[in-house]
Amino acid sequence: MLEHAEAFPTQADESAVLKRLREFSMVKKIGLGRRFGSNKNHFSWFPSHALLVSVGSELRNVFPCELENRYVEPEDFLESLLKREPWAVGGVERRKRVRRHDRLADHLAANPNLLEPGLTFRGAEILVSSMSGEGGSIDLLFLDSGSRFLIVEVKVKPEELDKAVGQLRRHARLYVETFHIEAARLRLAVACPDILPARIAEFAEIGITCFPLPWNLLDTV
Structure with a gap:
């Protein structure tokens, strides 16, 4: 795990990653704003503990994130990874079940x-x-x-x-x-x-x- 100053030597480095996170959240349809900024100005700062998961140069997951009506913390992902289990199960809150x-x-x-x-x-x-x-x-x-x-x-x-x-x-x-x-x-x-x-x-x-x-x-x- 990197400290903030080590991960982002300059403000430009941090801004570039935050822009990437904004695009990531839109594509993946997961909520990051509550932990990465404010309602008015999302993606303006990193929380004290954050985990970015990449495969090669491709960003695959970001924690903490809001998915399936709950927050998934970095520790949740790491624990599931060690157990070789999916890091989120349960599904979204579903509509009225009439079909x-x-x-x-x-x-x-x-x-x-x-x-x-x-x-x-x-x-x-x-x-x-x-x-x-x-x-x-x-x-x-x-x-x-x-x-x-x-x-x-x-x-x-x-x-x-x-x-x-x-x-x-x-x-x-x-x-x-x-x-x-x-x-x-x-x-x-x-x-x-x-x-x-x-x-x-x-x-x-x-x-x-x-x-x-x-x-x-x-x-x-």
Whole structure:
């Protein structure tokens, strides 16, 4: 960890990094202002303890930051990194859950054994993004019995399955970038009522697990 004077020998050095942080927060859609400035003049000074995480020359994360309705401190990130765990789980505060997709996702989050024995629910609607501005929201995240993270895309109709393939691959790539988790620790799956056996086999060939749900489940949730 560098002291302030060592990290920023001149005012120009500090101003350049603060400008970079402003751009970073806009792309990543995370809040930095409350800890890096004031409501009127954001990004005007650094807090006493701040952690900037880069991969090569690319800034990947900044702590403390506001995400998922809570502040994540540098210590939170470092502790999670040592444990090889994501530094944020839980998802954003969600809108009123009235859509069929939302009701189904909520039911699976509350009853993970409907998908697979040994799953632990870790979060819903988890935001992921890249520095290019690409982003997305993971429907459901679980930890399986082998300590691998399971990303589940929820679909209401079998005809939506093909769309899930692209979403899962993009979300997995962004999840790895956002939370610094090894790709080998990720599993991908889609949950949908009434998936045909032929489709289950087709998805298995590309490394995606299918969780076929009872066709009438939507009538009971």
